[in-house]
Amino acid sequence: MLAVDRLGVRAGELDLVTEVSFTVSAGERVGLIGESGSGKSLTATALLGLLPEELTASGSVRVAGVEHELVGAPERLLTKLRGSRLAMVFQEPMTALNPAMRVIDQVAEAREVHHPGRDRVLVEADALRLLEQVRLPEVATLARAYPHQLSGGQRQRVLLAMALANDPDVLVCDEPTTALDVTVQAQLLELILAGVAERGAALLFITHDLAVVATVCERVLVMYGGRVVEAGPVREVLTEPRHHYTRGLLDASDLESTDEHGRLHAIPGTVPAAGEFPSGCVFRTRCGRADEQCADLPPWTGVPDHGHACWHPVGGDS
Amino acid sequence: MRSLVLGGALVGLIVLAALLSFLWTPYDPTLVDAALRLRGVDWAHWLGTDRFGRDVASQLMVGARTTLYVGLVAVGVAALVGTPLGLLAASGPRWLGELVARVNDLVLAFPALLLAIMLGAGFGASTGTAMIAIGVATVPSFARVARAAAMQVLTTEYVLAARSAGRRPLAISVRHVLPNVAGLLIVQSSVSFGIAVLAEAALSFLGLGTQPPTPSWGRMLQESQELLAVQPRLVVVPGVAIALAVLGFSLLGDGLRDRLDPRLKGVGDAGR
Amino acid sequence: MIVAEELSRSYRRPRSTPFGPRPQVRALHEVSFEVVAGQRFGVVGESGSGKSTLVRLLAGLDSPSSGAVRFDGQLVSGRRQRDLDFLRSRLQVVFQDPMGSLDPRMRVADIIAEPLVAQRIPGRAERVAEVLAAVGLPASAADRYPHQFSGGQRQRICLARALAPRPQVLIADEPVSALDVSVRAQVLNLLSDLVDRYSLTLVFVSHDLSVVRHVCDTVAVLKSGQLVELGAVEQVYRRPRHPYTRQLVRAVPTLRGALAGITAADLTP
Ligand SMILES: Nc1ncnc2c1ncn2[C@@H]1O[C@H](COP(=O)(O)OP(=O)(O)OP(=O)(O)O)[C@@H](O)[C@H]1O
Ligand SMILES: Nc1ncnc2c1ncn2[C@@H]1O[C@H](COP(=O)(O)OP(=O)(O)OP(=O)(O)O)[C@@H](O)[C@H]1O
Ligand code: SF4
Ligand SMILES: [Mg+2]
Ligand SMILES: [Mg+2]
Numbered sequence A: 001m002l003a004v005d006r007l008g009v010r011a012g013e014l015d016l017v018t019e020v021s022f023t024v025s026a027g028e029r030v031g032l033i034g035e036s037g038s039g040k041s042l043t044a045t046a047l048l049g050l051l052p053e054e055l056t057a058s059g060s061v062r063v064a065g066v067e068h069e070l071v072g073a074p075e076r077l078l079t080k081l082r083g084s085r086l087a088m089v090f091q092e093p094m095t096a097l098n099p100a101m102r103v104i105d106q107v108a109e110a111r112e113v114h115h116p117g118r119d120r121v122l123v124e125a126d127a128l129r130l131l132e133q134v135r136l137p138e139v140a141t142l143a144r145a146y147p148h149q150l151s152g153g154q155r156q157r158v159l160l161a162m163a164l165a166n167d168p169d170v171l172v173c174d175e176p177t178t179a180l181d182v183t184v185q186a187q188l189l190e191l192i193l194a195g196v197a198e199r200g201a202a203l204l205f206i207t208h209d210l211a212v213v214a215t216v217c218e219r220v221l222v223m224y225g226g227r228v229v230e231a232g233p234v235r236e237v238l239t240e241p242r243h244h245y246t247r248g249l250l251d252a253s254d255l256e257s258t259d260e261h262g263r264l265h266a267i268p269g270t271v272p273a274a275g276e277f278p279s280g281c282v283f284r285t286r287c288g289r290a291d292e293q294c295a296d297l298p299p300w301t302g303v304p305d306h307g308h309a310c311w312h313p314v315g316g317d318s
Numbered sequence B: 001m002r003s004l005v006l007g008g009a010l011v012g013l014i015v016l017a018a019l020l021s022f023l024w025t026p027y028d029p030t031l032v033d034a035a036l037r038l039r040g041v042d043w044a045h046w047l048g049t050d051r052f053g054r055d056v057a058s059q060l061m062v063g064a065r066t067t068l069y070v071g072l073v074a075v076g077v078a079a080l081v082g083t084p085l086g087l088l089a090a091s092g093p094r095w096l097g098e099l100v101a102r103v104n105d106l107v108l109a110f111p112a113l114l115l116a117i118m119l120g121a122g123f124g125a126s127t128g129t130a131m132i133a134i135g136v137a138t139v140p141s142f143a144r145v146a147r148a149a150a151m152q153v154l155t156t157e158y159v160l161a162a163r164s165a166g167r168r169p170l171a172i173s174v175r176h177v178l179p180n181v182a183g184l185l186i187v188q189s190s191v192s193f194g195i196a197v198l199a200e201a202a203l204s205f206l207g208l209g210t211q212p213p214t215p216s217w218g219r220m221l222q223e224s225q226e227l228l229a230v231q232p233r234l235v236v237v238p239g240v241a242i243a244l245a246v247l248g249f250s251l252l253g254d255g256l257r258d259r260l261d262p263r264l265k266g267v268g269d270a271g272r
Numbered sequence C: 001m002i003v004a005e006e007l008s009r010s011y012r013r014p015r016s017t018p019f020g021p022r023p024q025v026r027a028l029h030e031v032s033f034e035v036v037a038g039q040r041f042g043v044v045g046e047s048g049s050g051k052s053t054l055v056r057l058l059a060g061l062d063s064p065s066s067g068a069v070r071f072d073g074q075l076v077s078g079r080r081q082r083d084l085d086f087l088r089s090r091l092q093v094v095f096q097d098p099m100g101s102l103d104p105r106m107r108v109a110d111i112i113a114e115p116l117v118a119q120r121i122p123g124r125a126e127r128v129a130e131v132l133a134a135v136g137l138p139a140s141a142a143d144r145y146p147h148q149f150s151g152g153q154r155q156r157i158c159l160a161r162a163l164a165p166r167p168q169v170l171i172a173d174e175p176v177s178a179l180d181v182s183v184r185a186q187v188l189n190l191l192s193d194l195v196d197r198y199s200l201t202l203v204f205v206s207h208d209l210s211v212v213r214h215v216c217d218t219v220a221v222l223k224s225g226q227l228v229e230l231g232a233v234e235q236v237y238r239r240p241r242h243p244y245t246r247q248l249v250r251a252v253p254t255l256r257g258a259l260a261g262i263t264a265a266d267l268t269p
Helices: A040-047 A074-083 A101-111 A120-133 A152-164 A182-199 A210-216 A234-239 A244-252 B001-024 B056-091 B092-108 B112-123 B127-154 B157-164 B169-205 B217-227 B233-260 C051-058 C081-090 C108-118 C124-134 C139-143 C151-163 C180-199 C209-215 C234-239 C243-251 C253-260
Strands: A002-011 A014-024 A031-032 A055-063 A086-090 A170-174 A201-207 A219-224 A227-233 A301-303 A306-308 C001-013 C023-035 C040-043 C066-071 C091-094 C171-172 C201-206 C217-225 C228-231
Touching: A002 A040, A002 B127, A014 A040, A014 A055, A014 A201, A014 A219, A014 A227, A014 C217, A031 A040, A031 A210, A040 A055, A040 A170, A040 A201, A040 C023, A074 A120, A074 B127, A086 A152, A101 A120, A101 A152, A120 A152, A170 C243, A182 A201, A182 C243, A201 A210, A210 A234, A210 A244, A210 C253, A219 A234, A219 A244, A219 C108, A227 A234, A227 C243, A227 C253, A234 A244, A244 C180, A306 C139, B001 B056, B001 B233, B056 B092, B056 B217, B056 B233, B112 B127, B112 B169, B127 B169, B157 B169, B157 C108, B157 C234, B169 B217, B169 B233, B233 C001, C023 C051, C023 C066, C040 C051, C040 C209, C040 C228, C051 C171, C051 C201, C081 C091, C091 C151, C108 C124, C108 C139, C108 C151, C124 C139, C124 C151, C151 C180, C151 C209, C180 C201, C180 C209, C201 C209, C209 C217, C209 C243, C209 C253, C217 C234, C217 C243, C228 C234, C228 C243
Parallel strands: A031 A201, A031 A219, A086 A170, A170 A201, C023 C228, C040 C201, C040 C217, C091 C171, C171 C201
Antiparallel strands: A002 A014, A002 A055, A219 A227, A227 A306, A301 A306, C001 C023, C001 C066, C217 C228
16 A cells, blocks of 8 residues: 655755655554654655655655655645545644634545535535544534644544545554543544544554554554664564664563663663764664674665664574 | 845944944035035935935935934833833733733824824924834833733743742743743834834924934935925935835844744754 | 642633633642652643642642642641742752753753752852763753753753752652653653652652552542542552542553553553
């Protein structure tokens, strides 16, 4: 359904995202994980052709049933595809909604754009049905509310309704629950899963929470320094990670395992700013296993959707 | 960055012309000479002469002085009165805020023109009365902007943090609120400056501001209006000067706002 | 150390119609508990349950509609700001949003020195350098502005500011909710170290019971402004008595759970 090949994003001379390749088939749920600043949102925005002007994309993005290559495609084509074939739920719901428009009108508009000529009354009925589907509480009143009158979780429901309005083939969710509390997160995750399952859509789910990705996805891509450093089935990657970064993330997110001083296993150091990642293996400044060899770029071992890029994989070579 | 340079250049030019006029002007701008009436542009008179034979370029330079003087005092009065009022209204007790808002509305509803006429009637119309009238009329917009911006700053967690650090309200106003609304106030100042320049021209045009023989852009316009068809230059020159001054100040304000915000200084991207 | 007695706080919402009534929101309703010295006291609840409201009341930044807060036997609630100096030097707060709680126009050194300046504590420069080192930031951080730091580093700056006046009690309002997992681990470790090193009493607020369980020994569960459960954290986590607590425990996705086959549907009631 979605095929991404050596996707890159650059700001002038600076590589922000490098050689990202993966596929998502219909009905499949793929996670994209990594710390803040690893390039997850850039990858997602590049997929939809929504990069800000100063950034340029390279490589290839194809969607099943569309002749045209999406990277560098004319804006007219992208506009037609966005919303209808490709849809996205953003991290910050407030900025993604129009503050001066009632939410039902925004959902109706999202639907109308790709159903021109459809009767306005019908479109409104569709919008209301969508808002019911995402279980907006007190839908009769809240549908007529403005975004600022809704809670964070309710806004995210509205965004999801808009994203699902035209039964997209590919749904991209960029940290849709990061700003929400655990109870609301649980409800929203369920809704997202139901929404894509019903439509047989492909899901790309971005998060930094490994437990969420394990709950939602079947496959996972681990990103760091703008590169995919490991990919594979969730169960395998999250139980027997090969890349040291994945290992580090796993240890850091486990609140139940601590060292002898009762401390959590944190990854040392912080994510460098864009452009300050080391040459060779992007993770080598924070990796405990790094040696001279890591100054060279580790090759990808395995197939694009299942493999890793590490000279000394965790658990030895296989 | 572009607007800062362009605005700075325009404003700089006007300031330079005004300063230079203290030392030197091509001619005495008030010198009436019937023999030189309505001269066109030539080497002797770069912008020609008006119907009294006065040199237009010289008048323009001295007029810049008047313009800056009026703008400075009017905006100064407005900022010095309006800003503390706005801050007080935002951080003081509720009734004080309400009171300031009501007084604001009252002043806003009172036309600056009427104030200028009254002041003119009381003290004789002059550059001074025009300045005060414009200044007073501009106070509410400052108070309003300052109050709105301050209220927003007061809801931030860093103000809460300052309170829990033990800061008193006055210290919070000075240390946190003022610096964070300063950018907006600077923009407001330059916009007001532009409006003040316009207002001065208008008042002088109506005879309620600068009196002859002191040159003023507004009066230059007024004295030449009947000649619009014959000698458009005499209207266009002060008109363009006024327009450029207004443009210059608003560009400068925009540029300054960007410059004064530490978040917008290109300092890497360590923490987005 | 801190006693909350029947604390209630209501807010008035702005009128929705010009002449309609002003609806009241009961953000907190008759909440009572005690935090003893040396305790690590957790507060959990979903968004809007009144956690931040409680923090503001405990820190004397807001007054309760009814009820009282006592610190070391002294009344906190209902006092004027200037009569709370005793509290300011002994109790400090770390707020929810690490960016929002740092003045963007102040240098880090001035931010950290703020409690010292406000309370006229001498030896500012040395103390700033000391706490910067304590939270693991380089001395060079002092001259920079908050936006030049990452989220985790900003939270360290907030911690440094809170520690500067040598408080006995630290209240942290969702200090790690805005951080990603690896940074969360670093900040939680740091927090534990600091609490140990300076023998602090900790009040730790979160919407995630699993984080509270890692950090705290005691937990209070808030639901719509009411205290529904209070007890030793292991006890509450393993055998929640109130159905709402059960729901909270259940809503947290875990790796182990997910790999054992728990789906998103299982997380919701
Ligand atoms: N327009 C831009 N110009 C230059 N650099 C940019 C731009 N947008 C993003 N970056 C940089 O690219 C890197 C990756 O950013 P991105 O937003 O994709 O991270 P992310 O993985 O989504 O992080 P988060 O979890 O915080 O959302 C960051 O270091 C960021 O500073
Ligand atoms: N200043 C205020 N005016 C009016 N209502 C308020 C105010 N502050 C909080 N509330 C309301 O009080 C309730 C409790 O809010 P509070 O911020 O304490 O929740 P919280 O548990 O901290 O939530 P979160 O996890 O989102 O931070 C909410 O319904 C909120 O809308
Ligand atoms: S390639 Fe080297 S530095 Fe990179 S993860 Fe593997 S061992 Fe660590
Ligand atoms: Mg992102
Ligand atoms: Mg809160």
